[in-house]
Amino acid sequence: MEQTILLTEEEMRRALERLAYQVLERHGDCAGLVLVGIQRRGADIAARLGRIIAERLGCALTSGALDINLYRDDWTTLSAKPAIGPSDIPVDLDGRDVLLVDDVLFTGRTIRAALEALLDYGRPRRVELLVLVDRGHRELPIHADYVGRAVNTGRNEQVDVLLRERDGRDEVLLSSH
Numbered sequence: 001m002e003q004t005i006l007l008t009e010e011e012m013r014r015a016l017e018r019l020a021y022q023v024l025e026r027h028g029d030c031a032g033l034v035l036v037g038i039q040r041r042g043a044d045i046a047a048r049l050g051r052i053i054a055e056r057l058g059c060a061l062t063s064g065a066l067d068i069n070l071y072r073d074d075w076t077t078l079s080a081k082p083a084i085g086p087s088d089i090p091v092d093l094d095g096r097d098v099l100l101v102d103d104v105l106f107t108g109r110t111i112r113a114a115l116e117a118l119l120d121y122g123r124p125r126r127v128e129l130l131v132l133v134d135r136g137h138r139e140l141p142i143h144a145d146y147v148g149r150a151v152n153t154g155r156n157e158q159v160d161v162l163l164r165e166r167d168g169r170d171e172v173l174l175s176s177h
Helices: 009-027 041-057 109-121
Strands: 002-007 033-038 062-066 097-105 126-134 146-150 157-162 171-176
Touching: 002 009, 002 126, 002 146, 009 041, 009 126, 009 146, 009 171, 033 041, 033 109, 041 062, 041 097, 062 109, 097 109, 097 157, 109 126, 126 157
Parallel strands: 033 062, 033 097, 097 126, 126 146
Antiparallel strands: 002 171, 157 171
16 A cells, blocks of 8 residues: 655644634634534544634634534444444534534535534534545535645545544555555
8 A cells, every 4th residue: 555645744733723824814703613523533633723723812712522423324334333422512503603623525425414413502603614634526515614735636545634642643644545
């Protein structure tokens, strides 16, 4: 299997800082903004993004984590039963702006499931999407409002986001099978 480094640790750090500044440009003091990371790596990225934004603003953002496994449209075809993880959305989302965060945007099906899951926590005023990597190949009409890195990939390739919190290092890899 051949691997190419798409983002080094330093490039990932810079991408997250750039994304945080884009969010601040659009949302000012971020009052009413809720960061929601899709479990697992999206939640880790959202936590990092929240820390960067909080450093700039001098106050913490409301943030949470969302498990979408029960909302997936392929769960009946999975060979194993889906592993249900915790969701932690500490506020009612009615009328709030939600920044949904994930590591990789591919077909759009994970985001579709996340949008459905969010409605269990209220009806947001607006939902924006932030992804570290957009690799294309959409199957649904979904796009990211904030993108750390867009990369053209083949369907036979895989993008792996490695995070210090889970993998011991920060790196984004493109693998060919």
